[in-house]
Amino acid sequence: MFLIYRTFEEFRKHPETVELNPDEVQHLKARRIEPNTEIVVCDGRGRTAPALLLRESSGRKEQWSCRPDYTRQEFVDAPERIVYCALPKGSRVDLILEKGTELGMTRFVPVEFERSVRETYSQERAERLAMQAAGQSRRRYIPVFEQPIGLEELLSRIEGSAEACMFLLLDPSGRAAVDLLPRKRDAERTIRSHAIVVGPEGGITDLERIAMLEKGALPVALSDGILRIETAVLAGLSYLNLLQA
Amino acid sequence: MFLIYRTFEEFRKHPETVELNPDEVQHLKARRIEPNTEIVVCDGRGRTAPALLLRESSGRKEQWSCRPDYTRQEFVDAPERIVYCALPKGSRVDLILEKGTELGMTRFVPVEFERSVRETYSQERAERLAMQAAGQSRRRYIPVFEQPIGLEELLSRIEGSAEACMFLLLDPSGRAAVDLLPRKRDAERTIRSHAIVVGPEGGITDLERIAMLEKGALPVALSDGILRIETAVLAGLSYLNLLQA
Structure with missing residues (x-):
């Protein structure tokens, strides 16, 4: 095909x-x-x-x-897999765009955290890379690529989503990811929309963390190691593939 | 540190x-x-x-x-996370070496399947990339990098491992990966060693598949899409992070 x-x-x-x-x-x-x-x-x-x-x-x-x-x-209806992340440097963004599309990312939103390194990315280039990746993995969805947002906007989206979208804050000190997986697959699963939030390499600040949790984000630990931004995003999307299976 | x-x-x-x-x-x-x-x-x-x-x-x-x-x-004892995979082309191998190390890969073994594109890789370069990645993610383990093996050798390793190492064949038609995860974390888990097997981009042949399953490999579906080799490896290692949590 x-x-x-x-x-x-x-x-x-x-x-x-x-x-x-x-x-x-x-x-x-x-x-x-x-x-x-x-x-x-x-x-x-x-x-x-x-x-x-x-x-x-x-x-x-x-x-x-x-x-x-x-x-x-x-x-074909697909579950929402939204990525909010600090922009890594250079070619490491491309990795998120390509491999993220393969893993079913539906929306990509860079976030400027306090310790974010200020980077930009080209939405046009992102779309081109995503189309190639989607073609190869036969995905029907091309992610929506947004311009960077600030913490305030992220917080209001977490709050506004209420029960419709579960926000997972990837955080080594969070709950073990395996414990959140459904015990058995449930045909009537209500949440079809998940977002992962990945902080900058220097880590999110305590204030950022507390603010996100207060609005309803759930801290989740995915790996027994420390992951760079792009690796955390791909591990997070792999996890959503399981969570939404 | x-x-x-x-x-x-x-x-x-x-x-x-x-x-x-x-x-x-x-x-x-x-x-x-x-x-x-x-x-x-x-x-x-x-x-x-x-x-x-x-x-x-x-x-x-x-x-x-x-x-x-x-x-x-x-x-520090770490669980074994072994990768058997067809070698992808060019820089896509580097991705496995770097990001795989971040995700706790302990051994990397290229496999020459029937439809493998014949590629080589440098073990020396692999070690250098792995050391950099390990340093950044503060891993204590550097993967062992092997030279490519053939199917016969892979089959004998699957058979020889018996219960000591679980071989997961990543395969879109396999069992849903989420169903294999432990219901609760078990302190006395016996299997501390897992291998993932990823076939070439053209897919493994029916004969290869049957031979691997016969020796005891377990077919597992990780994603609702088709993944390229390097993406499947990273999704597989992310999964082992959950399986061994």
Whole structure:
């Protein structure tokens, strides 16, 4: 199955044909996918349509496109897996974007904690990396990439989410993660939305910690070692895969 | 706490002073650690000794070393977390080496499956990356890095381990990982040794799968998506952190 991603807005307009970009064509060819086979167009939010792959040649130039069949649309609901984290330096952000998408991250929100190193990231680049990763792991969701927020905003989201989303603060001194896992899988599980919060490398301050717990975040210890930001995020997302299984 | 690593053989000789290499000196300085403070020398297999940090200057040249106190040795036993996996391409191996060490990997064994892409890796480079990662996450163990083995050898290890080590074959069609976790933490847990097996990107063949299960490997599904080799390894090690908690 070969997946391509278009924005929610673009998909919603139901274009009759969708042109493939050079990256997509390269991947198609690497996987030896032939014209007139079916691929899948995704809106990145769970909605997909099968599409007939087409190739037009004029001389040495070729143009690949596909024609979606919107009457055969599907929608896959996925549990929310939200990442709030201090931005690590450089290429370590890319790791979160790529591997996080593979592990089902649905939203990425950098947080500026007191001890955060001030870093920025490109949402555009994030989306490109995420689309590649989603294609390879056949995910129907592309994470929403937000601009950095401050502690106040994070606190108000923890408070505002109430019972709808469980916020897990990854913290070596927290409760053993294994104790939080459901005893058996429960078809009527009510919480389908989880967020993990990962502090900066220097650690969160006591005040930050207390404020988050007061608003309802749950401190959870995932590992018997000290994890860097990006490793903690991936371990946290692996954990959500179990928690939401 | 600042940790440096020497080989098991070197440590065992109980050298009176241990010279620091340029990498270690750079890290010391970045963390503003002063002479005459205590650091820790590790043998990479759980044994450590506190050591007094020394600096000698002659002109503009300075030499950092430390003097271990072997009468105050400590030994930390860690659960075995063994990774058997197809080697991914290029820099994706580094990710396993670095992040795997952070997550407590104790042994790394590349496996040549039928659909493995033939890749090699440098054990020397692996050790260097692992020491850096171990220092940052304050792990007492440096993984043992083996040369690639074939399926026959893997099968005989699965069979030979009997009850002493549980082999988990990461496989999307396996049992839900959450169902294998202990109902409550059990002080008398007998299995302290786990191995994860991760196949190549093209998947393991049916024959490989059947052979491994026959020898006693347990198929386990970790994620609701398809994971690349390095992501599966990290998710697997995160899972072992829970399983052995």
